[in-house]
Amino acid sequence: MSARTQVTLDPETRRRAQAKAAEKKISFAEYVRRLVVDDLGEAETKLDISTMFDLADEGQETDVANQKDEMIAEAILDVHSSRKRRKTTKLKLRSRRR
Incomplete structure (x- = not known):
């Protein structure tokens, strides 16, 4: 789920960012989202091994x-x-x- 975020930029930075987004043919919001994701990298998700094994403790083995x-x-x-x-x-x- 996405969360709305407000960011304040000086007018020159905003103008340049909007021009860059237009050059890439994407929205300003998408441009900012991509920058943040690129800077942070992929989120590491840690999976609990029990999601794959030991799902049931009772009954006949299969x-x-x-x-x-x-x-x-x-x-x-x-x-x-x-x-x-x-x-x-x-x-x-x-x-x-x-």
Whole structure:
């Protein structure tokens, strides 16, 4: 999410910066954003290793490399059957109201 920031520049610096932005065919705001990003460099994001490993502490161990097709099929069937149950429930509710 972006945050609005106000910066005060002397008139000559602002004029030169606006001319440079126009030369690059970008807005003054984009020109300033690029300067800040270039000066700061890329932000380093530290990822928590638990986002990739040890996601569950319970249940049977799985071998995703060898069982991925079976696991995907099972997940699809679970979603499909839960949708089917919801539709049945809605139909029952509608029929009771009539």
